[in-house]
Amino acid sequence: MVHDPSNSGRRVPLWAPDTPSNSGRQQAQGDPLPSWNDGVSKRAIVEFVAAVTQQGGPGFVPPAERIVVSDNDGTLWPEQPMVFQMAFALDRVKVLAPAHPEWRGVQLFKAALEGDIKTLAEAGEGGLLELVKVSHAGMTTEEFQMIVVDWIANARHSRFNRPHTELAFQPMIELLAYLRANDFQTFIVSGGGIEFMRPWAERIYGVLPEQVVGSSIKTKFQIRDGRAELLRLPEVNFINDKAGKPVGINEFIGRRPIAAFGNSDGDLEMLQWTTMASGLRLGLIVHHTDEKREYAYDRNSFFGGLDKALDAATANKWLVVDMKSDWKRVFAFE
Amino acid sequence: MVHDPSNSGRRVPLWAPDTPSNSGRQQAQGDPLPSWNDGVSKRAIVEFVAAVTQQGGPGFVPPAERIVVSDNDGTLWPEQPMVFQMAFALDRVKVLAPAHPEWRGVQLFKAALEGDIKTLAEAGEGGLLELVKVSHAGMTTEEFQMIVVDWIANARHSRFNRPHTELAFQPMIELLAYLRANDFQTFIVSGGGIEFMRPWAERIYGVLPEQVVGSSIKTKFQIRDGRAELLRLPEVNFINDKAGKPVGINEFIGRRPIAAFGNSDGDLEMLQWTTMASGLRLGLIVHHTDEKREYAYDRNSFFGGLDKALDAATANKWLVVDMKSDWKRVFAFE
Numbered sequence: 268m269v270h271d272p273s274n275s276g277r278r279v280p281l282w283a284p285d286t287p288s289n290s291g292r293q294q295a296q297g298d299p300l301p302s303w304n305d306g307v308s309k310r311a312i313v314e315f316v317a318a319v320t321q322q323g324g325p326g327f328v329p330p331a332e333r334i335v336v337s338d339n340d341g342t343l344w345p346e347q348p349m350v351f352q353m354a355f356a357l358d359r360v361k362v363l364a365p366a367h368p369e370w371r372g373v374q375l376f377k378a379a380l381e382g383d384i385k386t387l388a389e390a391g392e393g394g395l396l397e398l399v400k401v402s403h404a405g406m407t408t409e410e411f412q413m414i415v416v417d418w419i420a421n422a423r424h425s426r427f428n429r430p431h432t433e434l435a436f437q438p439m440i441e442l443l444a445y446l447r448a449n450d451f452q453t454f455i456v457s458g459g460g461i462e463f464m465r466p467w468a469e470r471i472y473g474v475l476p477e478q479v480v481g482s483s484i485k486t487k488f489q490i491r492d493g494r495a496e497l498l499r500l501p502e503v504n505f506i507n508d509k510a511g512k513p514v515g516i517n518e519f520i521g522r523r524p525i526a527a528f529g530n531s532d533g534d535l536e537m538l539q540w541t542t543m544a545s546g547l548r549l550g551l552i553v554h555h556t557d558e559k560r561e562y563a564y565d566r567n568s569f570f571g572g573l574d575k576a577l578d579a580a581t582a583n584k585w586l587v588v589d590m591k592s593d594w595k596r597v598f599a600f601e
Numbered sequence: 602m603v604h605d606p607s608n609s610g611r612r613v614p615l616w617a618p619d620t621p622s623n624s625g626r627q628q629a630q631g632d633p634l635p636s637w638n639d640g641v642s643k644r645a646i647v648e649f650v651a652a653v654t655q656q657g658g659p660g661f662v663p664p665a666e667r668i669v670v671s672d673n674d675g676t677l678w679p680e681q682p683m684v685f686q687m688a689f690a691l692d693r694v695k696v697l698a699p700a701h702p703e704w705r706g707v708q709l710f711k712a713a714l715e716g717d718i719k720t721l722a723e724a725g726e727g728g729l730l731e732l733v734k735v736s737h738a739g740m741t742t743e744e745f746q747m748i749v750v751d752w753i754a755n756a757r758h759s760r761f762n763r764p765h766t767e768l769a770f771q772p773m774i775e776l777l778a779y780l781r782a783n784d785f786q787t788f789i790v791s792g793g794g795i796e797f798m799r800p801w802a803e804r805i806y807g808v809l810p811e812q813v814v815g816s817s818i819k820t821k822f823q824i825r826d827g828r829a830e831l832l833r834l835p836e837v838n839f840i841n842d843k844a845g846k847p848v849g850i851n852e853f854i855g856r857r858p859i860a861a862f863g864n865s866d867g868d869l870e871m872l873q874w875t876t877m878a879s880g881l882r883l884g885l886i887v888h889h890t891d892e893k894r895e896y897a898y899d900r901n902s903f904f905g906g907l908d909k910a911l912d913a914a915t916a917n918k919w920l921v922v923d924m925k926s927d928w929k930r931v932f933a934f935e
Contacts, residue, residue, distance in 0.1 A: 452811075540829045
């Protein structure tokens with residue numbers, strides 16, 4: 268059968284209210300989402316899954332087309348007080364600084380070494396790119412992978428004093444597993460670096476390396492000492508954010524997703540690409556409303572600002588998940 | 602477990618001769634490669650699969666890391682008298698010509714309309730890009746998909762007078778299926794257009810859209826009449842050929858393959874990236890030696906020239922498949 272991502276012909280309302288809830292394969296085996304409180308959000312998710320998996324039903328989607336895409340920073344784990352990959356970059360600058368006396372007195376590197384987020388933010392994209400150049404390039408892809416594996420094993424979050432991987436949102440881990448149990452393919456589609464996420468995404472989220480879509484720098488093929496390798500270059504290849512997300516999804520996956528999870532304006536176009544099409548769709552926004560257990564922020568946050576996408580949620584019938592009331596627990600260690 | 606694509610620690614010779622041949626799951630169920638003649642090539646393939654699937658053996662590779670990449674044009678189907686996608690482009694020019702009086706008298710379009718391959722070849726990359734611009738861009742991704750589906754269903758090969766999809770090499774279809782039966786993931790990695798291949802790759806080769814890696818043009822996200830779409834732009838995004846193939850493999854798959862199939866110098870770096878690393882690897886070149894059943898060409902061919910890669914095959918112990926003697930039949934319809 269020729270693949271038809273347009274799902275044309277399946278014009279049914281979102282979350283059809285009469286969908287029998289016993290058609291999803293998981294429902295019979297106890298609660299697949301134990302960290303979600305009973306309520307509108309959980310019900311909407313379960314009803315969506317029931318509808319698209321009900322053989323012969325009006326919303327049925329064949330397993331191969333059950334593609335779900337999820338943002339990472341702020342959607343699957345926190346992004347405060349700064350995006351974790353930035354903490355990685357700052358730690359790399361600290362490691363590399365002794366060998367770079369020329370950085371001394373340069374404001375950008377001074378701010379990086381002192382963790383001065385405000386100055387770094389003011390340095391804008393150009394400043395961030397400079398930090399990426401020195402921290403993410405100049406080694407082979409396999410060397411970089413080892414650097415990431417080492418950092419992720421040893422670095423700790425400034426507030427929670429735990430490895431960052433322990434901060435994955437437990438309700439979202441359950442949601443991804445629930446979808447896979449219903450024959451969905453779960454992809455991460457993040458503005459973060461694709462090679463920064465791949466070394467640990469499988470262990471933490473159950474998402475395979477080939478199911479991670481992210482931003483990238485250019486690489487160059489070379490043979491050194493009889494071994495083929497890819498050298499990471501200090502040059503941007505693709506920014507998988509905002510309007511870049513649908514582009515990345517189409518290029519990497521080649522099918523239009525039927526569900527998308529995000530938390531910020533960087534996810535707006537991905538949510539639009541997923542839901543503004545015919546057929547049953549699920550758009551979901553994680554709204555950070557819990558400063559006690561995690562953080563509370565939306566419209567004015569430097570990291571993960573949620574403004575336009577929050578306004579668009581109502582018109583598009585996206586599910587806005589209220590972290591505080593919808594999630595029984597945020598982290599596994601609670 | 603953290604993914605380690607370097608396969609470090611698995612340093613065993615290629616095609617370990619003492620590998621028991623009954624460990625591959627397929628072997629017990631009759632011949633999985635009926636269109637291959639018994640001989641060195643078939644034996645090398647079967648022994649490789651046996652070695653990497655033998656639990657506890659020195660060459661064992663976990664299923665998740667059993668990645669195989671295959672070129673398309675000339676490796677999975679013919680590429681003479683011209684690459685099939687070029688025939689598609691020329692047919693598109695014919696369809697569009699009546700609406701473009703400004704093409705009249707322009708040598709490039711004249712050559713395209715007359716199928717004058719020699720003049721088109723002389724127009725070089727710039728000329729080809731011009732044809733891609735008019736034939737592959739200016740519509741949405743979904744509209745383009747329908748154009749491809751329509752063409753692939755109706756166009757016929759100039760020599761064989763059959764749909765191009767009937768010209769898929771039967772031995773290679775069997776090889777891909779055999780590998781999938783042994784828990785390999787089969788990817789296409791082609792210089793051809795990613796969106797040209799995706800609409801039919803699953804039906805013909807069993808390769809899913811998300812397992813196709815290819816060249817691409819840029820796309821732009823837009824919302825039109827309440828529907829989100831991606832517009833194809835007349836601008837090159839990525840050329841997945843030569844040294845671009847390892848780059849594309851790393852970007853899309855994120856793991857180093859353990860087997861690679863190619864047929865031309867465009868596959869040289871992909872074969873190097875796959876095999877010039879530690880661990881058991883299979884590099885395979887399809888050598889076109891059968892002008893009766895298909896075509897015979899190598900070093901001096903305009904399409905699919907095989908020169909450097911043929912020289913490199915010996916030193917790298919790549920398997921050079923002799924189409925004439927190794928393949929019992931080339932096409933399913935024989």
